[in-house]
Amino acid sequence: EYASTAKGRGVEVIIAAAGGAAHLAGVLASKTTLPVLGVPMVGWSLDGLDSLLSTVQMPRGVPVGTLAIGKAGAVNAAxxxxxxxxxxxxxxxxxxxxxxxxxxxxxxxDADPRK
Structure with a gap:
């Protein structure tokens, strides 16, 4: 319900961060035409690669803009x-x-060549 009513509530971009199976971004993207930015988080195994694959491998017609795993991805999503x-x-x-x-x-x- 959150995604399907987001546009009517004035939401213009959705950021979805999830670990593990990380299906959150895909579910949200399937329910709205708003841009959905997916941030895979480190879960229980594979240092977040499982989350990355779950976030980036969306079916045709369900786009999710996928960012890097973890904090860097969250900052870049913002x-x-x-x-x-x-x-x-x-x-x-x-x-x-x-x-x-x-x-x-x-x-x-920070780019001191002597370091």
Whole structure:
């Protein structure tokens, strides 16, 4: 019910994080035409590879944008959702751009070749 009523409630992007069999993203995507971003999490075995395969292997017509396993994937899902929403909301795009610039500055500051 959550996914099938999401658009009517003003939801514009769904982020679904799950481990193990990780069918959450696929179930949500099958119930809505909103973008669904799937984040596989480390589960009980295979260091999250089982979750990755469960999230990425969707049947034709049930798209899920799948990100990396774990925390990196969760962060990237949030950024990607911001980029999607930024197409409609300039203030969100501004925040995404500011975050990217800060990450760039941080990477340059940490890129000491002597380390």
């Amino acid at each position: 950024i990607l959702a911001g980029q999607i929403l930024g197409l409609k909301y300039p203030e969100i795009l501004g925040a995404v751009e500011a975050d990217r610039e800060e990450r760039r500055r941080q990477a340059l500051a």
